Amino acid sequence: MPSNGPISRREFLGKTTLVASAAGIAAGAKKVRAQLNNGVQPAPGRVGVGYIGVGIRGTILYKSSLPVAGVEPVAVCDLYQGHLDCAKENLGRNIFTTRDYQEILARSDVDAVVLAVPDHWHKRTFVESLQAGKHVYQEKPMTHRWEDGEEFIQAEKKYGKVVQVGSQYLSMSCxxxxxxxxxxxxxxxxxxxxxxxxxxxxxxxxxxxxxxxxxxxxxxxxxxxxxxxxxxxxxxxxxxxxxxxxxxxxxxxxxxxxxxxxxxxxxxxxxxxxxxxxxxxxxxxxxxxxxxxxxxxxxxxxxxxxxxxxxxxxxxxxxxxxxxxxxxxxxxxxxxxxxxxxxxxxxxxRENYNYPTESWTKETVKEFAGIMKLDDKLSPVVQxxxxxxxxxxxxxxxxxxSTTAHLRNFFDAARGQGKAIEPASxxxxxxxxxxxxxxxxxxxxxxxxxxxxxxxxx
Ligand SMILES: NC(=O)c1ccc[n+]([C@@H]2O[C@H](COP(=O)([O-])OP(=O)(O)OC[C@H]3O[C@@H](n4cnc5c(N)ncnc54)[C@H](O)[C@@H]3O)[C@@H](O)[C@H]2O)c1
CATH class of the missing domain: 3.30.360.10 (Dihydrodipicolinate Reductase; domain 2)
Structure with missing residues (x-):
């Protein structure tokens, strides 16, 4: 993330427990930018990210990505100018913005895309992102029609990139x-x-x-x-x-x-x-x-x-x-x-025979309690x-x-560390x-x- 943005990574990290790691992340971000400016290959571990759809959820997603070391937001796409301007306010004036997601897919410095567009756009943006060689974080619900599900699964298989579907419930702490x-x-x-x-x-x-x-x-x-x-x-x-x-x-x-x-x-x-x-x-x-x-x-x-x-x-x-x-x-x-x-x-x-023996004579209840080994409240002695x-x-x-944890799992998988826990199937x-x-x-x-x-x- 460019450091000339008015809000630093650290300001995004609400919880004090994360302050120590935030300092490390900020240092990592500086190193990445120097390499990009020199035209040098990105260091292993860097993930350049394009965010497609930066409305309510997309904004939460880019903010929640910032604590993940090595992740660098490079571009955002949206169809409402106010959302693009808001992304500039949050991520810095240097962030690339566009209304055409193909411009993000064409960028070689974007390794992964985070898709948070309305459901009727999910299939197209998902398939075209994989076709363009990007790892894909796909917001839930994956499909707008159940009939499209297999197409998502086949695209994930065919292009061999990491797919993480965004229901962060799978990354909840408990x-x-x-x-x-x-x-x-x-x-x-x-x-x-x-x-x-x-x-x-x-x-x-x-x-x-x-x-x-x-x-x-x-x-x-x-x-x-x-x-x-x-x-x-x-x-x-x-x-x-x-x-x-x-x-x-x-x-x-x-x-x-x-x-x-x-x-x-x-x-x-x-x-x-x-x-x-x-x-x-x-x-x-x-x-x-x-x-x-x-x-x-x-x-x-x-x-x-x-x-x-x-x-x-x-x-x-x-x-x-x-x-x-x-x-x-x-x-x-x-x-x-x-x-x-x-x-x-x-x-x-918890067994108790009081209710069903209400209509029995005292003598019959006594005999039954003896057979069943019941106590004086008509419950089994050992129950x-x-x-x-x-x-x-x-x-x-x-x-x-959980959103940061879910994104972390995705970004780690994208750089070859482990598997994404929520694939297309x-x-x-x-x-x-x-x-x-x-x-x-x-x-x-x-x-x-x-x-x-x-x-x-x-
Ligand atoms: N995981 C969660 O807890 C969670 C929470 C909220 C939303 N979501 C999901 O995130 C997605 C977005 O929801 P939202 O609440 O942010 O909606 P939103 O309306 O606030 O944002 C959607 C954005 O997508 C943009 N957009 C629409 N079509 C586009 C296109 N073709 N290219 C680029 N941008 C486009 C719109 O301009 C809009 O800003 C939905 O799939 C929703 O289900 C998930």
């Missing part, structure tokens, strides 16, 4: 501990999982504010439309694209996808067998002025018979009562999982292991957020569940995934 608890058997047999993302605000319902300078001059409207259906200039579609099927899959692909990805990873499953969902625009048709295609509330059930559990997903823009993001229920315990923290409760089977465990609470403080299966929810919502039917043909069936 993933390891949660997997340990699950595989240790401390939850017993897991039969039910719940995931939720609940909000209660206009921005939570995706009515993002439109910047006052939005105009046909400051925005490339035609390029935004891309291959989708033509509409005349409409800043709402541009800045509030999640409200429209043309550009988004609504709550299931935007929010469930994180929960599904986390559950697939924790439970070691790839795809459900069946999905059913319900939803509606209950509130925001009125409050949002009728400007919306996608439901403001969705509930879904996904059925994973191979591992013997159901996943219940809920997302609403109409209530934000607090509750754990993911809850995993087993016959011996419950795990409340927040990604950056977890709580484990020991909950073994659960004596090693009852206390609730366990873990908070995953580690000094960097994983991204496809996580988004697939969201698409199945939408198909069920639109058809009113249970939607199946055929593992042999790898196709969705209604």
């Amino acid at each position: 993933v390891g501990q949660a997997k340990e608890i699950i595989s240790s058997g401390r939850l017993g047999q897991i039969t039910m999982i719940e995931g939720r993302t609940h909000r209660n605000s206009s921005t939570g319902a995706w009515y993002y504010p439109i910047p006052p300078d939005a105009s046909p001059e400051t925005m490339d409207w035609k390029r935004f439309i891309g291959d989708s259906k033509w509409y005349d200039f409409d800043p709402k579609r541009f800045f509030q694209w999640r409200l429209f099927w043309d550009y988004s899959g609504g709550l299931p692909t935007d929010l469930f996808v994180h929960l599904v990805g986390a559950v697939h990873d924790l439970m070691g499953v790839e795809t459900p067998e069946k999905v059913v969902s319900f939803g509606d625009i209950y509130r925001w048709d009125k409050e949002g002025g009728g400007y919306r295609d996608v439901p403001d509330q969705m509930e879904a059930m996904a059925f994973y018979p191979d591992k013997g559990f159901n996943l219940k997903l809920t997302s609403t823009s109409n209530n934000a009562h607090s509750g754990p993001t993911i809850v995993i229920y087993g016959t011996e315990g419950t795990l409340e999982y927040e990604g950056e923290g977890l709580k484990y409760y020991y909950e073994p089977r 659960s292991p004596p090693t009852a465990e206390e609730p366990l609470e873990i908070s995953g403080e580690r000094g960097e957020g 994983f991204g496809h299966h996580a988004a697939l569940v969201g698409h199945m929810c939408n198909i069920s919502y639109k058809t009113g039917k249970v939607v199946k995934f055929n593992k042999k043909t790898r196709k969705v069936e209604v």
Whole structure:
């Protein structure tokens, strides 16, 4: 990153625990620039990065990249001038900016691209970036249509570059501990999982504010439309694209996808067998002025018979009562999982025969208690292991957020150190569940995934 920018790397590093490493990063950045200015080959370990789409998420992504040593943002692309100007404010005046991502793909000093464009642009930017020889960090949901998933997987294989799909839930600090608890058997047999993302605000319902300078001059409207259906200039579609099927899959692909990805990873499953969902625009048709295609509330059930559990997903823009993001229920315990923290409760089977013997005579109950070896409260004398465990609470403080950790894993893989943890096949299966929810919502039917043909069936 150029050092003449008004905000240094160190200022981006919110957490004091990172200050020591930030000093090292700043020194590394100086060395890289000197080499570039002399036209010398970049030092091993340098990753030149182009950011395509620097709206809300793209801005978070370039800021979250800065703590990763050797990473050098060199170019940004966006279709709204204000976002490009904001990138210059944050990254320095020397950062290359463009409205045409092909100009980024053509640059030899860009090794990797970070893609954070709306969903209807994902496939084109993904495939063309790999074709151009770039490593690709692809924001979730990987696909805008489930039918495109295999094309992403084939492109990853064909061009042999690193792909990381951006659901940072896989890089949350407590993933390891949660997997340990699950595989240790401390939850017993897991039969039910719940995931939720609940909000209660206009921005939570995706009515993002439109910047006052939005105009046909400051925005490339035609390029935004891309291959989708033509509409005349409409800043709402541009800045509030999640409200429209043309550009988004609504709550299931935007929010469930994180929960599904986390559950697939924790439970070691790839795809459900069946999905059913319900939803509606209950509130925001009125409050949002009728400007919306996608439901403001969705509930879904996904059925994973191979591992013997159901996943219940809920997302609403109409209530934000607090509750754990993911809850995993087993016959011996419950795990409340927040990604950056977890709580484990020991909950073994507890047998008691009071209720079903209510209608028996005292004599019969006494005889039954003797046969079953029950105590005077009609519970088995020995009923659960004596090693009852206390609730366990873990908070995953580690000094960097999950987005930086996920990007770090990607950049390390791009320079040959390790593997990216979220390849295209994983991204496809996580988004697939969201698409199945939408198909069920639109058809009113249970939607199946055929593992042999790898196709969705209604
Ligand atoms: N991982 C997460 O937690 C997370 C969070 C938010 C968003 N996202 C994902 O990031 C992506 C972007 O979401 P956002 O909230 O930042 O949206 P946004 O509207 O704030 O930003 C998207 C940007 O892409 C630009 N753009 C559109 N088409 C383009 C093109 N062809 N070339 C270059 N730029 C183009 C737009 O000008 C806009 O600035 C989405 O896929 C979304 O699902 C992920």
